[in-house]
Each structure stands twice: as structure tokens, then as C-alpha cells.
Amino acid sequence: xxxxxxxxxxxxxxxxxxxxxxxxxxxxxxxxxxxxxxxxxxxxxxxxxxxxxxxxxxxxxxxxxxxxxxxxxxxxxxxxxxxxxxxxxxxxxxxxxxxxxxxxxxxxxxxxxxxxxxxxxxxxxxxxxxxxxxxxxxxxxxxxxxxxxxxxxxxxxxxxxxxxxxxxxxxxxxxxxxxxxxxxxxxxxxxxxxxxxxxxxxxxxxxxxxxxxxxxxxxxxxxxxxxxxxxxxxxxxxxxxxxxxxxxxxxxxxxxxxxxxxxxxxxxxxxxxxxxxxxxxxxxxxxxxxxxxxxxxxxxxxxxxxxxxxxxxxxxxxxxxxxxxxxxxxxxxxxxxxxxxxxxxxxxxxxxxxxxxxxxxxxxxxxxxxxxxxxx
Numbered sequence: 001x002x003x004x005x006x007x008x009x010x011x012x013x014x015x016x017x018x019x020x021x022x023x024x025x026x027x028x029x030x031x032x033x034x035x036x037x038x039x040x041x042x043x044x045x046x047x048x049x050x051x052x053x054x055x056x057x058x059x060x061x062x063x064x065x066x067x068x069x070x071x072x073x074x075x076x077x078x079x080x081x082x083x084x085x086x087x088x089x090x091x092x093x094x095x096x097x098x099x100x101x102x103x104x105x106x107x108x109x110x111x112x113x114x115x116x117x118x119x120x121x122x123x124x125x126x127x128x129x130x131x132x133x134x135x136x137x138x139x140x141x142x143x144x145x146x147x148x149x150x151x152x153x154x155x156x157x158x159x160x161x162x163x164x165x166x167x168x169x170x171x172x173x174x175x176x177x178x179x180x181x182x183x184x185x186x187x188x189x190x191x192x193x194x195x196x197x198x199x200x201x202x203x204x205x206x207x208x209x210x211x212x213x214x215x216x217x218x219x220x221x222x223x224x225x226x227x228x229x230x231x232x233x234x235x236x237x238x239x240x241x242x243x244x245x246x247x248x249x250x251x252x253x254x255x256x257x258x259x260x261x262x263x264x265x266x267x268x269x270x271x272x273x274x275x276x277x278x279x280x281x282x283x284x285x286x287x288x289x290x291x292x293x294x295x296x297x298x299x300x301x302x303x304x305x306x307x308x309x310x311x312x313x314x315x316x317x318x319x320x321x322x323x324x325x326x327x328x329x330x331x332x333x334x335x336x337x338x339x340x341x342x343x344x345x346x347x348x349x350x351x352x353x354x355x356x357x358x359x360x361x362x363x364x365x366x367x368x369x370x371x372x373x374x375x376x
Contacts, residue, residue: 022056098239235312260323321355
């Protein structure tokens with residue numbers, strides 16, 4: 001890639017010229033030869049190849065961006081829906097942690113640039129934003145001229161784990177011109193205030209299927225069978241599964257066993273907060289037991305504007321069932337009541353009850369009482 005001649009624009013901030021050149025080259029490539037970016041894997045699935053632009057994207061989106069990004073069906077569906085009139089005031093895209101919501105923004109950027117849109121991009125850990133137009137330029141958050149002038153544009157905001165995570169106010173100060181899409185966890189402080197002001201909608205992204213996990217592993221050259229086995233046990237959140245690749249089954253199961261009691265005790269608050277999209281700050285452990293999914297996710301009428309809580313696998317159900325043995329009857333009752341009320345968790349409640357029941361009667365010295373009624 002040859003260095004580009006870049007004339008500083010009014011209000012622009014100085015960034016590493018190599019980063020700016022990489023991103024400008026990428027934008028030109030998407031517009032002129034999109035097939036150089038969106039490619040087909042020999043196994044038949046689509047992926048985005050960032051090629052020589054990885055440093056630029058990691059500077060913009062953070063270190064979680066890989067050189068190659070699997071294009072999920074979820075990404076295509078979300079991009080299509082977010083371009084409809086329902087989301088003309090913007091949207092916050094949320095869901096289970098670790099399912100690639102930030103990477104969806106990369107896919108959406110590629111799609112929008114290919115369609116000729118002007119796009120602004122911001123990561124909440126930065127005090128600047130980038131504008132992809134005729135070239136790529138960087139501006140401080142206080143400089144709104146690029147957002148207030150010219151034709152309609154899109155703004156993409158990625159919430160950072162380290163900071164408050166809300167999009168910059170300049171992105172939703174012009175709601176009739178700028179369609180803001182935020183990728184965020186369900187933590188209220190990240191999405192509530194701006195979406196209320198802008199009248200933006202919620203869009204809930206689903207977890208990964210086993211086939212997507214397999215394709216992801218093939219693309220990034222992980223152990224495919226190991227990744228699929230982990231997903232069947234612990235759920236379809238690839239960022240978590242990649243961490244588990246470095247651990248033995250015993251280490252993973254020990255962690256879940258150690259955290260199960262905490263997850264049970266926090267069940268009522270966690271399930272309620274997930275449904276209300278107000279998840280607490282300390283939900284790291286519970287979030288591996290209770291997953292966020294779109295409401296009615298297993299029906300043809302999947303609801304992308306509502307979120308539900310699920311226990312993702314039978315393995316996790318069994319672990320919760322075993323842990324119940326150590327808790328009081330009051331906590332057991334609260335736990336099963338919390339899981340039985342939402343329709344999306346009733347099946348999981350049944351699996352957990354069966355596990356608890358089996359463990360209860362497999363221990364020694366249990367007395368069984370039977371009452372027989374005289375019906376004569």
C-alpha cells in the first residue's frame with residue numbers, strides 16, 4: 001500500500017498517518033472492488049478479509065478485531081432490518097456478551113460503504129470519531145460540522161467495556177440526518193439515555209449456532225471439534241469459547257461448579273434484569289449461566305425488539321441442579337419461581353429440577369413418604 005496524499009480538513013485531528021491511510025485504502029477498495037474484501041471460503045461460507053488494514057481497524061474498534069471476520073446470517077438479517085423505516089431513528093444492537101456485536105459493526109461498515117453511504121465510526125474508549133467519505137478523516141467529539149452538513153449518513157458506535165459506553169452526543173444531535181447504530185451490552189447506562197432522547201429502537205442479536213461455531217473455527221484455524229464440543233456444553237458465545245480452548249474440561253467445570261451457587265442466588269434479579277435490559281454491573285458470572293436471546297427465538301415470529309433470558313445448555317442445567325443441594329428450601333423455591341415465570345426459561349427449569357431430583361435421591365439415607373388416599 002502506497003502512502004496517500006492527505007490534505008487536512010477543517011476541524012480534523014492528527015492521527016497516525018499510516019492508520020488513516022490504511023482505512024482510506026480500505027474504503028476505496030470496498031467501493032471499487034468489494035469482492036476483494038468480502039470473500040467466499042472453500043467450505044462455502046462468506047467472510048470479510050481485512051488484509052493489510054488490520055492495524056487500522058484495531059485502532060478504530062479495539063484489539064478484538066481479527067484479520068478475517070465470519071459473516072453470520074445474523075449480520076445479514078440485522079443489516080437488512082436496520083435499513084428499514086422502523087429504525088430510521090437509530091438502534092442499539094444488544095445481546096449476549098461475546099457474540100460479535102462489535103464485529104457486526106465492521107460488517108455493517110463494509111455494507112454501507114459498498115452502497116455509497118457516508119459513515120461515521122466511534123469507539124467509546126476514544127475522544128474522536130472517524131468519518132468515511134471521499135477520504136477518511138478524524139474529528140474531536142465536539143466538532144459536529146461533518147455530521148450536520150451534506151447528505152444523510154450513518155453513525156456506528158461501539159461500546160467499550162472500560163468506559164461508560166454511551167455514544168457521543170454529537171451522533172444523535174441530528175436524528176433526521178444521522179442514523180446511529182450502537183453495539184452494546186444490555187447494561188442500562190450504555191444505551192438508555194441516548195435511545196430515549198433519539199427515540200431509537202432495540203435490536204436483539206442471537207447467539208451462535210453450532211454450524212457458525214464450526215465455520216468460525218475453520219476460518220481462524222482453531223480446533224473445530226473442540227470448539228463445537230465446548231459450544232454444546234457452554235453455549236454459543238465464541239469469545240468465551242476461545243478462552244476455554246486454553247483450559248481443560250476439569251478446569252472449566254470446576255469454575256462453573258464454584259460459581260453455580262452465586263448464579264442461583266442471583267437468578268431472580270438476573271432474569272428480571274435481562275428481560276428489562278437493565279443488567280447489573282456485576283453479572284459476569286451469572287451471564288455464563290443465563291444467556292440473552294431475542295424473545296420467541298425458537299419460533300418463526302422471533303421478536304428482535306424484546307430480550308429474554310435462557311439457560312443455554314443441559315450441561316449448565318445439570319450443574320445448577322447439583323448446586324441446589326447445598327441451598328435452603330426458600331432459595332430453591334425462589335429459584336424455580338424465577339425460572340418458571342418467563343415462558344423462555346420453563347423448559348430449562350424442568351431440566352434443572354430433574355437434575356436436582358436425581359441428585360437428591362441418589363444420596364444415601366433419604367426417607368420417602370407416600371400418602372394413599374382412600375377413594376371408596
